Amino acid sequence: MWRFGWIQIGCGASPFWHAIALVAASPAFAQTPPPPVLPLPSDLPPPPSLPSDPAPPPTLPLPPSPVSPPAPESVRFQLRDVEVQGSTVLQPEIAALIEPLRGQAVSFEDLVSLRSAITQLYIANGYVTSGAFLPNNQDLGSGIVRIQVIEGALEQIQITGLQRLQPNYVRDRLELAAQAPLNQQDLVEALQLLQLNPLIRQVNAELTAGSAPGRNLLLVAVQEADPVSLSLSVNNARSPSLGSNQLSVAATHSNLLGLGDSLSVSYGLTEGLDQFSVRYALPVNPQEGTVSLSFSRDDGRVVAADFADLGIRSNAETISIGFRQPIDRSPQTEFALSLGLDLRRSQTFILEDEPFSFSAGAEDGESNLTVLRFSQEWVDRDATRVLAARSQFSLGLNAFDATINTSGTDGEFFAWLGQFQYVQQVSPRLLLVSRVATQLTPDSLLSLERFGFGGVDTVRGYVQNQLVTDNGVLGSIEARLALDSADRLQLIAFVDAGYGWNNRAPDPPDPLVGVGLGLRWFATPDLALQLDYGIPLTQSDRQGSSLQENGIYFSVRSQL
Incomplete structure (x- = not known):
């Protein structure tokens, strides 16, 4: 399963096959690529309030600037030119200050004013430790005046x-x-x-x-800051076929060797699924260029009552290496480029140990992918608004034992994924959050790369990854209303929608559209609880008795 903030990409198909598809769309059948590099959580707080001038400018001690011998203010001379020495910036602006005096009869006071104007020009442009002065022992009779600039x-x-x-x-x-x-x-x-x-x-x-x-x-x-963080979460966000209720624990050391390098380890457990992942990231330049290496493994088993006796299980592994480099960065904005390589392997079985393919393109239940990914990310934020966008091009390569066949569905493919999020603080108590995502490809994709929607992170009111397709479009709008002045209790109203289509397989008959309400409670700064109820407006023939299959999603997250 590919998860980006709220976007998930998995795999699947549809009565016996639909149950199998729910398994195939789960992380045990669709491996997880490297964690998304765009910082796009559900809540995007504004940057912390910082002093506008954390580094007060010093007083710049400049050498004295009298001309020897002193010229009476009434004495004027013909100014032929002014030579400004030591200046490496603001040359056009300095020239504009000099031009009105060139060729004119000027006094010493005019030169002092020019020197002061150049100093003020530097200060006005932020060069508060730079200044100009008139060197001693100048021959004013020559008509050439030197002004020396000391740049801080x-x-x-x-x-x-x-x-x-x-x-x-x-x-x-x-x-x-x-x-x-x-x-x-x-x-x-x-x-x-x-x-x-x-x-x-x-x-x-x-x-x-x-x-x-x-x-x-x-x-x-x-x-x-404390470099060690530990989190614990309980939710029902997984596929009911593998057990929707999940317990997860994650630990991160964000400064492992004192280099700003981070090591993250996570483990998730449902009735039929074990997930493990580890990621190491190392900054390699002061512009926050980062090299990362990650590994994940998922082992799953169908636990749905109707199919538990079939012995359907899977295992999947992903190895990823990537490099991310911000190109333009400020406290309010960031634009970054990323390049990564994913090696993705999965194997599915029936009757415990018999290899079996549940989706097109797999060979004896095995799917191997070698994917080169190129991403572009942009974030712009202020105290009341956040805009974030991400574009990713994925190219499946015939390398490292990738699945290649003549069926038209294999490891050679091209796909584009685009994601956008807009957050607006309408009033002190009302926050609007809108999200859009799409995947487009001319190819028939292996299940590992298909676009999945349905579930708490995509279209609420439906089970996790109810639909999976080659191409897809997702959209969501949320209104979050604070019910108390401290913004600890929020009422959430939402509308989610998703539509997908295939390049070879039949298209789904209808889009998914869900509406509903949610309640979020920040009990403490380290404990958050959320409950959502989604009502499906299409394909609403609900089956099963789990909370998720009835449109109810819960989450408890604790930072330890």
């Missing part, structure tokens, strides 16, 4: 307060914004990005004068 630069970054995190992790990220001439706006933004880093609880900075004019020291005090 960081002499040293001093970091205190770190315990496990390596100082270079912080220093390298600040040095990206510390190139000469030092710009206060860039430095403030770098400090804000550090404050948003989950490895850091608090950062305070002070910019002070250094050993020479234009040289500065940046004093940074950092308080690290």
Whole structure:
């Protein structure tokens, strides 16, 4: 099962075959690719409130600027040109300040005003530690005046307060914004990005004068966040064929070796399904470029009463390696590119040990995929609005023993997945959340790559992965109303819809459309409970006695 925020891609088909399809659409039959890299949870809080100027500018000590000998204010001379030395930025703007004086009779006071105007130009553009002065011993009779600019630069970054995190992790990220001439706006933004880093609880900075004019020291005090997190969840989000009720535990160390590297391990258990996954990620540059490696294994068995005696079971494994690189990054926006390779293997059996294919393209129950994925991600957020989008191109390769056959459904394919989410704070108590996703492909896909909908994360009112197709479109709109002033209790009204079609197999007769209500309670900062009830408006012939098969979904999540 592919899960991206609320999007899932699995596999399946439809009376005996529909029950089998629910199994085949489960994670035991459709492996899980690497965790999505776009940070798109259901709730997207605004960035924390940060001081607008966490690094107050120092007073820049500039050399004295009298011209020797002093010229009386009434004495004027013909100005032929002004040579500005030491300036590497703002040249067009400086030239515009000089142009009105060129060729004019000017006084010494005019030169002082020009020098001050150049200094103010630097300050207005964020170069608060830069300034201009008039050097001594100039021959004004020549008509050529020199103005010297000292552009501010960081002499040293001093970091205190770190315990496990390596100082270079912080220093390298600040040095990206510390190139000469030092710009206060860039430095403030770098400090804000550090404050948003989950490895850091608090950062305070002070910019002070250094050993020479234009040289500065940046004093940074950092308080690290707890790198270890443990979560426990109980829900009924899995396929009823494998047991819908699931207990999951996950542990993460987000700073394993002091390099900002993370190790995550998770385990999930239902009546008929065991899921295990592990992921390691290592930042390789201060722009947050990250290399990741992950492994997952699912072992499933059909436990539905009508088919339990058939001994239907499966196992699946996924190995993924990827690289993600932000291209443009600020506290409010991010655009990133990702490249990854997935090796996906699954095997299905009947009568316990007899290989058997439940979906097109599999050979003796076995499906192997080697998939190259290229993704583009974009997020834009402020205190009341979030826009997020993700595009992913997947190319199935004839490599590493991928399933290749003449049936027209094998491991060679091309597919595009697009996802979009919009969150808007309408009022202090009303939040609107809308989501859209689509998968398009010209090929008939193996079950591992098909688009699945139905269930709490896609179309509520239906069982998990009720429909699976080659192509599909999903949409959802939620209104979340806070029932108390602390926003701990929320009433949720939603409309979900999904439609899919195939390239070789018959298309589903109708789309899935569900409406309903939910209740979410944040009992404590570390404990959240949610209950949803969805009403199917199409294909509503409900069967089974589980809560999920009757449109009821629950979730309890605890951060330990």
